[in-house]
Amino acid sequence: MRAFTVSDLNNALRKHIEGEGLFFDLWLLAEVTEFRRYPSGHCYFTLKDERASIRAVLWRSAAERLTMLPVNGEAVLAHGRVGFYENRGEVQFVVDQMIPAGTGLLFEQLEELRARLEAEGLFDDRRKRPLPALPRRIGIVTSPQAAALQDILNILRRRYPLAEVLLSPCLVQGELAPASIVAALRRVYLESVDLVILARGGGASENLAAFNDEQVVRTLAISPVPVITGVGHQTDTTLVDAVADVRAPTPSAAAELATPTITELHQRVQELRARATAAIQNRIAEQRRAISQQMISLQRNHPRRRFDSARQTVDELLRRANRAFERGLLLEQTRLQGLQARLIALSPQATLARGYAIAQRADGQVVTDPAHTQPGERLFLTLRAGTLRVVAEETNE
Amino acid sequence: MSEPNAVEQYETLLAELQAVVEQLEHGELPLAEALRLYERGTELAAACQQLLDAAELRVRQLDNA
DSSP: OOOOOHHHHHHHHHHHHHHSOTTSSEEEEEEEEEEEEOTTSOEEEEEEOSSOEEEEEEOHHHHTTSSSOOOTTOEEEEEEEEEEETTTTEEEEEEEEEEETHHHHHHHHHHHHHHHHHHTTTTOGGGOOOOOSSOSEEEEEEOTTSHHHHHHHHHHHHHOTTSEEEEEEOOOSSTTHHHHHHHHHHHHHTSOOSEEEEEEOOOSOOOOGGGGOHHHHHHHHTOSSOEEEEESOTTOOOHHHHHSSEEESSHHHHHHHHOOOHHHHHHHHHHHHHHHHHHHHHHHHHHHHHHHHHHHHHHHTOHHHHHHHHHHHHHHHHHHHHHHHHHHHHHHHHHHHHHHHHHHHHSHHHHHHTTOOEEEOTTSOBOOOGGGSOTTOEEEEEOSSOEEEEEOOOOOO | OOSOOHHHHHHHHHHHHHHHHHHHHHOOOOHHHHHHHHHHHHHHHHHHHHHHHHOOOEEEEOOOO
């Protein structure tokens, strides 16, 4: 057998109760008794009905957000979760939101309205429009006295002072608020704004009833331009948030979602300027490359180079001419030698060398017929090696 | 309508600057033309910056009587 300590047991019980996730997000309809608020700001009380009761705690952070604290005997609708307080072994209901049960009726009406509008498709994501990238004119529907407006204007001045703001003033709380908001919205729709911000600060009062009003929601739904809501604090969700194109948690956040920063706008310009500079530098570099290309081509086609090549051609031609000439000369010499040989063969000298003689009279006349000579006439015989003087004696015919 | 507001002026200048940059980036422009465009781009960028620096939020309240 193993004995548990009380601490072990309570710890296990706490884990069991809180760990299951079964008792999260509960609404309890109950009567408040034994309500005590401690100096720490935390409130401790009991929630009960005719037959049963449960201890309840309201932490300071949650208590501060309530419009008003409950009083003993008051019927309330309390929202929260079941917790287990280990030190005392007590189950307790940890309340984070509480409204008078009289408003429980209002709450039911609100849920009924929410369901009805949802069924109509008013909250559909398909209806959500994108916000303009650079809104020119921004319509702001809020109370001109509220801090929310100053928050928005401060943010717009800092982020996006290029814009024009059209403030459409309205009441944001009280019985007249819904009609006032509807009128303010309609008024701003007639202006050429390209975005509407519907805003209300959290403030001390949490009465956001006007932002759950059916007519307000329907008027917002027919906005010709996108709408951003910034109503109350982050934890509050109203019907206008559901119907808006964009829901911002606070008025300041709405202003931020609505606009780019001026730094982004500067950056766009700088980016384009940088691209222009890069482009022109490329262009110049390209031009430089083209010029050096042309210089290379220019050098390649320099007149001297052409001259060189012409000279080469001339040299070549001369060489060929010389060669042709020399060959011609040789041919001529050979021919000349042939002619000389023939000439020699035909001259009388060759005949004389073979032993023939030429007979001539004293006057040089060549004698070819013996009848043309007189007996005793002196004749000259030309032989190969010289001349012989002879005397003719008689003729033999 | 009134004169174009700062956003419209910014958009106009930026659009022209964009066109200039694209022409510089893609255009087969003669160098002199490209240089002239570049100069125009520089002017546009300066005008944009000046516009942004000088911008002041204008607030007008509607009379919802």
